[in-house]
Amino acid sequence: MPTPEVLIFGAGAVGAFYGSRLAVAGAPVSAVCRSNYAAVKESGFSITSPQFGSYDWRPTRVFSSAADAVAAGVHWSFIVVTTKALPDVSDDSALLEGLVGPGTAIVLVQNGLGVEEPYRQRFPHAAILSAVTVISAAQPSPGHIAHNRWTRINIGPFLPDLESADDKEEESHAATSQAREFAQLLVSGGVTDASAYSHRKLQQVRWHKIAINASFNPSSVLSNGTSNRAMAEDAEMSEHVRGVMEEVLTTAPKVLGAPFPAEFASAETILNSTRKNVSGSRPSMWADWEAGRPMEVEAILGNPIRLARAKGLEMPRMQTLYALIKMAQANRDQLRKSQSRL
Template sequence: MSSPHVLVVGAGAIGAFFASRLATVPGVTVSAICRSNYKAVVANGLRVTSPVFDETVLRPAFTFCSPDEARESKQKHDTKWSHLLVATKLIQELGDPSALLDGLVNEGSSIVLMQNGLGIEDPYKKRFPQATIISSTTRTSAIQNKPGHIKHNFLTRTTIGPFTPNANETTSDIATQRTQEFAALLHSAGIPDVDILDHAGMQFARWHKTAINAAMNPTAVLARGPTNRAMVLDEELEIHLKAVMKEVLDVACKILGQPLPEWLPRIADVIQGVKGDTSGSHPSMWVDWEAGRKVELEAILGNPLRQAREHGLVLPRTQTIYALLKKAQEVRENQHSIESKLQT
């Protein structure tokens, strides 16, 4: 691989954390597309603190305020990004997220999607059929406390695999090789626990993470903000959380045509792990909801529901929480727009 130049699309908590790690690897250049933190990053860089790694301040080679600015710069400087690391929140109702990358992808570029949710790769495959798409989920916990200041809380475990549905052998081999190369970069960047999977394994890992998120995230919002631990210690909520995880995993096994792989944690182990989490952490959906932001509703709840339906399967509990949260979000958006009209 010739000198990698990584463009981080969405330099928030996860994007900035991985950008700051990758920038420590000799020969790797990192640039970033920012949004609300743009001015802070231009002025002071991306500061990342961590209980594991030394504090770093990353000054990206190029800091862009928008994808449009990145497109202009690419034309002007003939830049070829080897990897486009996408780490935006997935708010699908705002439109096709893959449009952000229009004009930024070269022949030989890999698109690395480091986001939660299911079916998130499809829009990229459709828009960039020739590009290598690498799918990734991470258990890293991080937050952007103020613009440009990122706090890594704990964990780094990251799962990565090529997205190659219906690919021929050559395309599949190339995607596998590029996945291994990117995983090696993460490893050189000090991330010790990167699990490399094949396409099928990665899709199972994605369903598994989505099962946990589909249970924990909306429940925290609908229950008005208990911590992760408080939810699993509540007798009734524990029953509900396990049942949501189970129905999503059961559907995953039917759609993917195999039992839950041995290497994925069982529901009881997941719940036990959360019981031992004394950090006081909340699911990110609650953090977004409380801050008045839209939540990753479609990626985490709507997409599994639709995939189940396409296969003639049902997810009754997931459907209920999806319908409730969707309506709650609509009601809140309407209230916001009435309030802002009254203020003007």
């Protein structure tokens, strides 16, 4: 089999970390950068990790934009999308026009729900792979990636049309073997907890992660930067966070038509492990809020609410958080705009 060419689209914290591990596995890995383009073109990435130590990674090719990558004329086996999921800001699927060839798999490593749909609609013949990662990583300065902890990533084919079909149809689908190939590449690169899941299980993982992200992330912003641990330790905040998580965890099985696997953590287990969190870290939504950047509000709150509503289900706690955080963001942006005019 020829070595798969991999393109990381949006090489920030997550993209550069997993890209560097795919490169360790022996794949030629190229990167589309934006604000970090000059630094990465000049010196590549330097990565620090408690697990892998300090190392440098120079992508095979560094592009300043998707259009720049199109001009290179490479056939990509995997295009790994690791931009923030901001459907209210930009439809990033449009930027992949000209990059997706026969047999290309688009791998979406993004938080939230509904992130696959724009890619499926634009590229109906491409394999869409959906991936959920549990990792803590950041890019404190251009080209410097701090991997803090965890590496777990699950990858599954996105095959909503086969939801009620025979399992054999999913098993024989090209996207299923591409998901396995991608997971295997990561394992070869040292990410030993990378694994391939079925379409259904991957969507269950996405919903389960929403329980965590949709409860802690906006609550941190709306309470002026509370850490996850402090939220889990405070009597009222933990009741609030638990309520949101339980709302998501009881609604998701109804939307997906199947109960969560028994091994998925309950709200109580998540709260208990957050109380043991020594780092006192805050969710990345807080960092985006503070920096004046758009937050992943639609992917993390709006889309789950809409998917539930499409099945006649309301999530009032989620709806409250969504309304408040969305308006807070609009007010912040309005204030910044008027201040910049002064």
